[in-house]
Amino acid sequence: MSNQTMAAAFYRGDKTFAVEQIPVSSPEAGEVTIRVAYCGICGTDMHVFHGNMDARVGHNRIVGHEMSGVVESVGEGVTGFETGQKVTVRPLDPDLECPASQAGYPHVSHNMKFLGLDTDGAMQELWTVPAFTVHALPADMKLDHAALVEPVAVACHDVRLSELKEGEDVVVVGGGPIGILVAMVARDAGGKVIVSEVNENRLAVAAKLGFDTVNPAKEDLVAIVNEKTGNKGADVVFEVSGSQPGVDATTAVAATRGRIVMVAIHAKKPTVDMFQYFWRELKLIGARVYEPEDYEHAISLVAAGVIDAETIITDVSPLSEIQAAFESLDSTPTAMKSLIKVGDFA
Numbered sequence: 001m002s003n004q005t006m007a008a009a010f011y012r013g014d015k016t017f018a019v020e021q022i023p024v025s026s027p028e029a030g031e032v033t034i035r036v037a038y039c040g041i042c043g044t045d046m047h048v049f050h051g052n053m054d055a056r057v058g059h060n061r062i063v064g065h066e067m068s069g070v071v072e073s074v075g076e077g078v079t080g081f082e083t084g085q086k087v088t089v090r091p092l093d094p095d096l097e098c099p100a101s102q103a104g105y106p107h108v109s110h111n112m113k114f115l116g117l118d119t120d121g122a123m124q125e126l127w128t129v130p131a132f133t134v135h136a137l138p139a140d141m142k143l144d145h146a147a148l149v150e151p152v153a154v155a156c157h158d159v160r161l162s163e164l165k166e167g168e169d170v171v172v173v174g175g176g177p178i179g180i181l182v183a184m185v186a187r188d189a190g191g192k193v194i195v196s197e198v199n200e201n202r203l204a205v206a207a208k209l210g211f212d213t214v215n216p217a218k219e220d221l222v223a224i225v226n227e228k229t230g231n232k233g234a235d236v237v238f239e240v241s242g243s244q245p246g247v248d249a250t251t252a253v254a255a256t257r258g259r260i261v262m263v264a265i266h267a268k269k270p271t272v273d274m275f276q277y278f279w280r281e282l283k284l285i286g287a288r289v290y291e292p293e294d295y296e297h298a299i300s301l302v303a304a305g306v307i308d309a310e311t312i313i314t315d316v317s318p319l320s321e322i323q324a325a326f327e328s329l330d331s332t333p334t335a336m337k338s339l340i341k342v343g344d345f346a
Contacts (some may be wrong), residue, residue, distance in 0.1 A: 002195050004022075004023070004024040004127035004168055005019060005021040005022060005023055006019060006021065006022060006024050006124060007019055007020070007124065007125050007319055007320075008021075008022050008062050008123065008124035008126065008129070008321045009062060009063075009064075009123040009319055009340075010061065010062055011057060011059065011060075011061050011062075011063055012024065012060075013051065014051065015049055015050065015066055015326070015327075015330075017049075017322045017324070017326065019212070019319060019320055019322065022124070025051045025075065025128065026075075027073055027074060027075035027077040027078075027128050028075050028076075028152055029075045029077050029164055029303045030076075030077055030078060030117065030127075030130060030132075031075040031077055031078070031080075031128050031129065031130060031131060032071060032073075032074050032075070032081055032087075032124055032129060032131045032134050033071075033072040033073045033074070033075075033128045033129075034067075034069040034070065034072060034080060034087060034089070034126070034127050034128075034134070035069050035070050035071075035072045035125065035127065035142035035148070035343050036067055036068075036069040036123075036124065036125060036126070036127050036262035036342040036343050037067075037068045037069045037070065037144075037146075037341070037342065037343050037345040038065070038068050038069075038143055038144050038146070038147035038316070038339045038345075039064040039065075039066060039067040039068075039122040039123055039147060039338065039339065039340045039342050040066030040138065040147045040148065040151065040338065040339050040340075041064075041123075041325065041326065041329060041337075041338045041339070041340065042065065042066050042150075042151070042228075043176070043178070044117065045063050045116075045327060046198070046330070047059075047063065047173055047324070048063055048117070048152045049330070050330075051190065051324045052267075053117070053201045053274045055129060056117060056118070057117055057118075057337035058064060061117075061120065061121075062116075062122075062123050062124050063116050063121045063123055064116050064121035064122035064123035064124075064340070065089070065090060065091040065114070065115055065116035065118065065121050065122060065148055065150060066122075066147055066148070066149075066150040066151055067088060067121075067122035067127070067307075067342075068086070068087075068088050068137070068143045068145075068146035068147045068149070069086075069087060069088075069127070069133075069342075069343065070083075070084050070085060070086055070087065070143075070345075071084060071085045071087055071124075071145070071311050072126055073137070074092060074131070074133070078131045080136075081134065082134070085136060085139075086137040086138070086139060086141060086143065087134050087135060087136055087137055088134075088135050088146055088147075088149045088150065088295075088299075089115065089122070089127070089129050089133050089134055089135070089150075089155070090108075090133050090134075090135060090150070090290065090292065090295050091114060091115035091116055091121070091129075091133060091147070091150070092107055092112060092113075092114065092115070092116075092131060092133065093112070093113040093114075093115060093119070093133065094109035094111075094112050095110060095111035095112065095290070096109070096112075098110040098111055098141075104151075104167060105135055105144045107288070107289050107290060107291050108288055108289070109225055113130060113270070115133065117291070119228065121271060122342065123319065123322065123342060124342070125319075125342060128315070130279045135145035135292075135295050135296070135299065137299060138303050139151075139302075139319070140298070140319060141262070141299075141302065141303055142309070143345055144309070144313060144316065144339060145302055145307075145309040145313075146302065147313075147339055148170070148181075148226055148266065148276050148302055148307060148309055148313070148337065149176060149299055149302055150297065150298075150312075151178060151181055152185070152307055153294045153295045153297070153298035153300035154178055154181070154263075154289065154290055154294075154300060154304055155181035155182040155185040155289040155296050155298075156179065156185055156290065156294040156295075156297045157287055157288075157289065157290040157291065157294040158182050158185075158238060158261050158263050158287045158302070159182065159185045159189055159191075160200055160293075160294065160297075161261060161285050161287045162186075162188055162238070162259050162261045162285065162287075163246050163259065164165035164189050164191050164235075164236050165190065165235075165285060166188055166189070166190025166191075166192055166238055167191075167192070167194050167230050168190070168192070168193065168226075168235035168238045169191070169194075169228070169229045169232065169233070169234045169235050169236075169255070170183075170186045170191035170192060170193045170234060170235065170237070170238070171193075171195075171196060171221075171225055171234040171236075171238070171249075172186070172193060172194070172195045172237075172238045172240060173196045173237065173238065173240060173241050173246045173249050173250060173252050173255050174196070174238075174239070174241030174242070174243075174246055174264065174338075175195045175196070175197030175199070175202040175203060175204060175205070175213070175240075175266050176197075176199075176240065176241075176285065177336055177337050178240050178263060178264075179195065179197070179202075179238070179240035179241070179263075180195070180202070180205060180209065180227070180312065180336065181265065181307065181312070182240060182302045183195050183206065183211055183238075184209065184211075184286050184301075184306065184307055184308070185301065186236070186238070186308050187211075188301065189308050191236065192228075192229045193211055193212070194211070194212045194213070194224070194228065194234070195211045195212070195213050195214070196212060196213075196214045196215075196216050196221055196249060196253065197214075197216055197241075198217045199213065200215070200231055201334045202233050202336070203215055205311065205336055206248070208238070208311060209311060210306055212228070216245070216249060219255060220325060221249055222249075222252050222253055223253070227255040230299050230306070232256075233253055233255035233256070233258060234252050234253050234254055234258060235258055235259070236258065236259050236260075236261065237249075237250045237253060237254050237258060237259070237260045237261070237333065238260075238261045238263050239260065239261065239262050239263060239264055240263045240264050240325055241264055242264035242265060242266050242267070243264075244270050244271065246264070247266075247270040247272060248271075248273070251272070251273045251276035251277070252274070252276075253321055254280065255280070256280045256281060256284050257280065257282070257283070258280065258283070259282075259285055260282060260284050260285065260334060260335050261285045261286075261287050262284065262285065262286050262287065263287055272284075273319075275320065275340075275342070280344075281338060286322045287310065292311075300311075310335070312336050312337045313336070313339055314334075314335040314336045314337060314338065315335050315339070316337070316338075316339045316340075317327075317340055318343050319341065319342050322340055325338055325340060
């Protein structure tokens with residue numbers, strides 16, 4: 001196989017990707033090589049594109065982790081997978097010796113390697129990964145839809161940690177890709193969901209998906225939440241905006257003993273009104289990535305059509321046009337979820 005080559009998209013710094021031919025290699029013991037079908041562009045990938053993660057990823061990195069594909073080959077000792085089987089990857093390679101892993105939380109291990117950031121990712125025709133990261137998909141799942149499993153798993157983890165109960169009132173602050181997925185998973189779990197978002201394009205998508213929506217730049221979010229909840233407030237609030245106004249909204253709309261889930265990554269330390277946590281006995285929950293059970297739940301939700309993949313996926317570009325795809329997201333961010341079609345799949 002050493003004389004064969006494949007296409008791979010490298011981040012080269014300065015908002016630049018280069019699609020190059022690289023040698024094909026075989027999987028080693030304990031590894032699976034996947035022929036990549038689709039790879040979503042994540043908010044983290046956009047941070048890489050903007051140069052905000054150069055210290056971590058360098059200028060010779062293949063990014064991408066929201067992917068789908070089929071098994072190409074398996075290394076020695078790998079069982080349970082066969083060539084041509086549809087799969088996706090849970091892109092976490094934990095340090096199993098650290099205290100967090102020893103306590104049962106390897107998904108937030110101290111020295112975690114995130115595939116596609118700390119190692120090369122899925123924006124290449126063949127991606128070789130540790131077998132323990134691979135999840136089987138239903139044979140009839142569409143591979144473009146399957147590229148949503150990773151971000152849906154984020155949402156499943158967020159909703160699970162919120163301990164959302166059927167009939168509870170939910171406010172999702174931030175209606176971007178993850179916010180919309182959190183809203184869909186929360187609704188499936190029985191929550192009565194309001195999406196708060198300032199971008200009119202995103203509000204239109206949320207409304208199309210059947211959610212109550214509020215634009216807090218034009219409407220009084222607190223008054224609307226109180227009106228819809230009998231002045232109780234939201235039992236669960238998800239902060240997915242990554243903004244200071246979003247953080248302010250979480251405590252303003254929360255009910256007594258409400259649970260606030262911090263989903264977004266904040267570039268700067270936000271100011272948090274701790275008095276409200278005291279006054280109404282609020283609970284703040286951090287939620288990062290996902291665990292295996294969240295991946296399996298996400299696969300089942302995508303397979304069942306609970307996630308409206310056709311609405312969420314707004315555009316698809318070939319790997320050869322990855323530069324234009326990132327630039328488009330930068331200049332006209334009207335897309336909800338952009339996919340790169342890496343391999344030649346139907």
